[in-house]
Amino acid sequence: MARMKFICDAERCIECNSCVTACKNEHEVPWGVNRRRVVTLNDGIPGEKSISVACMHCSDAPCMAVCPVNCFYRTDEGVVLHDKDVCIGCGYCSYACPFGAPQFPSTGTFGTRGKMDKCTFCAGGPEAHGSEAEWEKYGRNRLAEGKLPACAEMCSTKALLGGDGDIVADIFRTRVVQRGKGAEVWGWGTAYGSQQAGQPSQPAAAEGKS
Amino acid sequence: MRKAFVIAAIALGLTACSVEESQELHSSNAEQGAPSYTGTGTNFVAKGWTPGDERSWQQSLKVRLQQGQNEYNKVN
Numbered sequence: 001m002a003r004m005k006f007i008c009d010a011e012r013c014i015e016c017n018s019c020v021t022a023c024k025n026e027h028e029v030p031w032g033v034n035r036r037r038v039v040t041l042n043d044g045i046p047g048e049k050s051i052s053v054a055c056m057h058c059s060d061a062p063c064m065a066v067c068p069v070n071c072f073y074r075t076d077e078g079v080v081l082h083d084k085d086v087c088i089g090c091g092y093c094s095y096a097c098p099f100g101a102p103q104f105p106s107t108g109t110f111g112t113r114g115k116m117d118k119c120t121f122c123a124g125g126p127e128a129h130g131s132e133a134e135w136e137k138y139g140r141n142r143l144a145e146g147k148l149p150a151c152a153e154m155c156s157t158k159a160l161l162g163g164d165g166d167i168v169a170d171i172f173r174t175r176v177v178q179r180g181k182g183a184e185v186w187g188w189g190t191a192y193g194s195q196q197a198g199q200p201s202q203p204a205a206a207e208g209k210s
Numbered sequence: 211m212r213k214a215f216v217i218a219a220i221a222l223g224l225t226a227c228s229v230e231e232s233q234e235l236h237s238s239n240a241e242q243g244a245p246s247y248t249g250t251g252t253n254f255v256a257k258g259w260t261p262g263d264e265r266s267w268q269q270s271l272k273v274r275l276q277q278g279q280n281e282y283n284k285v286n
Contacts, residue, residue: 001268073240083240126243130250143246146256146270153278163275164268171280178282 003059003078004121004143005165005192006152007172008052011182012159015040015050019151019160023054026122026150027139033103035119036151052151052160055080055101055119056191063093063102077143078165079121084137087115098190121162122149165192 015038023029023036036054057080064072064080071086072093093116094102105114124141127134134141142150152162161168176183247268249261259270276283 001272071240073242075242076245081240086240123246124243126241129244129246129248130252130254141246141250143271144248144250145252145254146249146259146267146274148271148274148278155279158279158281161279163279164272167272167275167280171282174280174282 001077002165002167004057004123004163005078005168006054006056006121006149007161007168007185007188009159009161009172009175009182010049010051010184010186011175011179012157013038013050013052014157014159016156018154018156019052022150022154023119026142027120029117029139030105033105033117035101035103035117037100051186052155053099053101053187054151055097055121056099056187057119057121058191059193062096062098066092066096068092073126075123077121077123079123079143081120081123081125081138082116082118083126084115084117085126089113089115091116099187122147 017038020034020036020038024034027035029035036052038050038052040048040050042048057078059078061072061074061080063082064070064074067082068090069086069088071082071084071088072080073083074080089104091102091104091113094100094104101118102116103118104116106112107114120138120141122140122142124130124134124144125138127137129141129144140150142148147153149162152160155161161171172185245264247262247264249255249267251261255261256270256274258273259266261267
């Protein structure tokens with residue numbers, strides 16, 4: 001099996017926020033924590049684009065690199081998870097992440113920053129699958145239930161795709177061929193280290209600017 | 211005398227290097243838990259695969275992805 005990946009098709013996303021709601025509901029994510037968000041570029045201007053953003057489960061994850069206590073790990077399916085029993089809530093991962101995925105619940109009178117919380121690709125955490133402890137810390141473990149992330153399965157326009165990277169890329173490729181445009185996948189190259197489809201290579205882009 | 215002092219200083223320095231703890235990043239401190247294909251042990255699971263059987267789990271996820279997210283399978 002290829003690695004698990006997300007793709008958000010900006011040509012299809014209508015900013016309905018159902019992915020955000022599905023995630024919130026599925027894992028009972030507390031107020032102030034958004035494992036997934038919808039970001040709109042050029043909001044209000046004709047041609048605006050919306051994209052659904054969460055942890056991209058990067059191939060070479062910056063959060064893993066900077067974590068001082070090494071609380072992150074990667075599953076065999078390429079899902080980047082973390083151990084909240086090890087996390088000290090320092091926030092380094094938040095600064096390192098290009099997607100703003102790490103979230104920190106604010107609790108108490110002085111808004112004490114708690115342990116980091118982020119998208120788990122609905123894969124839970126290191127606790128026993130389906131256990132109360134896993135639910136309390138990481139939310140529901142849909143992968144262990146033979147299901148895919150709730151956000152992608154709930155997406156009404158199928159803008160957000162999540163699952164086996166080979167199939168996800170194949171679905172997206174078919175779309176691009178059919179409609180003849182919209183090959184750009186925001187965040188794909190950043191997360192997975194590949195050049196974004198339809199985009200010029202980095203040196204050419206740099207020359208264009210200069 | 212001076213040469214001996216330099217050699218002793220270098221030896222002392224190398225000794226200090228050898229006792230210093232490694233500062234390289236270690237592998238994750240986190241527990242990794244069981245693989246996802248082992249299932250949750252509850253009845254609230256998707257049908258069509260056997261918990262503990264990795265291949266059936268992978269195959270069921272691929273089928274689920276194609277059926278649930280690839281609408282070209284339905285309209286074309």
